[in-house]
Amino acid sequence: MNKFWWGSGGGNERGIHWLSWKRMCTPKCFGGLGFKDLRAFNLALLGKQGWRFLTNPASLVARVYKARYFPNSSFVDAVIGTNRSACLRGIFAAKDLICGGIRRRIGDGTSTQVWNSPWLPDSNPCIQTPQPSYLSNAIVSGLIDPNTNEWDEEVLMDIFEPRDVELIKRVPISPSYADSWYWLDDLRGIYSVKSGYKRIWGVVTPLTDDFISWNKVESVSHVFICCAFAVNVWRISHIDIPDGARLSFSAWFEQILNTLDAKEIIKVAAILYAVWSARNSAVWEAKVPTPASVVALAGRAVHNWQLSQPAASPTGNTHEQLPFPLSFSRCHVDVAYDSGLGKATAGVVLVRPNGEFVAAMSTPLPYCDSVIMAETVACKEALSWLKDRNEEAVVLLTECAVLCANLCSSLEIMSYIGIATKECRRLMSSIVSCLVLYIPRSDNFLAHALARDCFSSLQDVILFWDVVPPSSIMELLI
Structure with a gap:
């Protein structure tokens, strides 16, 4: 060759x-x-x-x-x-x-051994607590309270070290499903x-x-966030970005998506491309541009991109173009997610076809190992809430295209996302007329604002609003 x-x-x-x-x-x-x-x-x-x-x-x-x-x-x-x-x-x-x-x-836990199987959500997925001789054949189902179908915290505290206890409590339990294998490096869990x-x-x-x-010196985070050149570029850009010193690039960018508006996210994308072009120029051509020229290049890229976009509709009503009957109520769903902690909060806003506010909900979600998992669990919680409200004709709108594709696909999903997706389908079938469709974030501002506000306020309780909307979205409804 x-x-x-x-x-x-x-x-x-x-x-x-x-x-x-x-x-x-x-x-x-x-x-x-x-x-x-x-x-x-x-x-x-x-x-x-x-x-x-x-x-x-x-x-x-x-x-x-x-x-x-x-x-x-x-x-x-x-x-x-x-x-x-x-x-x-x-x-x-x-x-x-x-x-x-x-x-x-983990589903019902009946076919997974506690000590001899990789089942914890960690880079070291096995139990580290020394194994007692009398628990040589212990299975995961023995750690679950059969009355509540939740982890038995008393048993966990008695047997395991604190590190293992915290990791076990992050694992979701699904008693209706059998345990199975999944591939860690794929969203669908398939090798x-x-x-x-x-x-x-x-x-x-x-x-x-x-x-x-x-390679250690020039990691992705170093190139785009932490090196002196990148730091100067971000300082000149006047964009309030999160500190990326202790975050992976993906975690840093997820925080960008959760904290900045659409216009600022576009500017961030342009600056990232300009920084990468500057890096290549330095490596391959021995030419190092100034940080100011990099910011200027990004600004021109944003301007050219905006000129290439089609003009907005005069009415400004994007919902009329969506493929669902105009008589359907609209339920907007979004999450605020911290990939470093696996913490997520869902925001759900229900409005009538004419845009009139009906109800809203925010809820903390269990540990999620990815933003797709968080979006899927949020969809499940929203559908459960709509079912309890006896809504009969509703379209659930989310900005997660992967979630919509998973719900429409017949392909098997072997990761934990698969269980949450099946639960979403089950709940959809229990509502008379229910659709789940994708919309861009610019049209999902109600749920996005509610999720971000509840996430930043560190509220760990489920909140409901009827008649009177939450203060974080009141001005957006006018």
């Missing part, structure tokens, strides 16, 4: 290899060319077979291999012996990859060759020391 890439005419001509194969295979986000590393890609392909052994044990191939090579254990616990085939050796070569990226999704390849590059691939040190 080196000869093909660097050759200059075919035949026996030999071109200069300007980059090492290791650097060529380094992902683009780390400064490489993004060629596939053949060994890593083959390992990711083999991981697909291991994933099928794990999630589809009733298949003919899985039953044959289990009966032949590990009849008394599961794929996770199996140890390759001396009497093995070449196919089995290949599949087991990817066993560490699969086992490192899987987690147990793919692409996600397996990314995990190999992030965990397994042996990079050279100089590249590792360079």
Whole structure:
């Protein structure tokens, strides 16, 4: 492949290899060319077979291999012996990859062992408390109060260390569902060759020391938030951004989405692009622009983008264009979410077709490991509230396009999002006429303002408003 890439005419001509194969295979986000590393890609392909052994044990191939090579254990616990085939050796070569990226999704807890399974929402997903001898075969369902279907806190405090207690209490319980496996690196919880390849590059691939040190210095957060150049750019921009010193870039950007309005978010996106262009100019062309020129470039980009947008409708009523009957009441839903703590608050506002306020609700949500999980749980809470109010014709409006796609899709979702999505579908079927549709944040300002206000006030109780709207959205209704 080196000869093909660097050759200059075919035949026996030999071109200069300007980059090492290791650097060529380094992902683009780390400064490489993004060629596939053949060994890593083959390992990711083999991981697909291991994933099928794990999630589809009733298949003919899985039953044959289990009966032949590990009849008394599961794929996770199996140890390759001396009497093995070449196919089995290949599949087991990817066993560490699969086992490192899987987690147990707790339903009723009857098929998950407390000490021997990765089921906690943490980078170290196993129980760290020493195992008492009398609990050698303990299962998760033994930690659940059968009367309330919640974690039995007295049992947890008696057995586990504080770290494990806090992590266990974050795990949602769904007694109507069986325990299952899901893939940690995918939103739907399903292994793919692409996600397996990314995990190999992030965990397994042996990079050279100089590249590792360079990568640590130039992390995404460092480039866009923490380096001296980026700090000066944000200072000149006069945008009130959150402190990103102790946050990952994704967590920092989620706070941006939760705290800034739409116009400021567009400016932030333009500045991020301008900072990245400045970084590339410095790395590849040895030219370092000034922070002021970067801000000016971002400003021109925003201006050009605004000029390219179609003119707004003269009526300004976007709801007339949405695909639902005008006689339906509108229920706006949004969440405020802190990815660092997994904390979320939902805001729900119900209005009549003419825009008249009917009712509102805000509620703290249980621990959510992603903003998509928070949006899905918020939708479930809103639908439950609408059902209790006996609403018969309502459209639920959310700015989460992924949630709408999940509700319309027939594809299986194996992560915790899947359970919440199924509950949403069940609640929708219990309402006479109910739709869930996507709208942009600019049209979802009522729920967004309510969720953000209740989140910032640190209220851990469910609040309801009837007739008189909350003060945080009263001016927006006028």
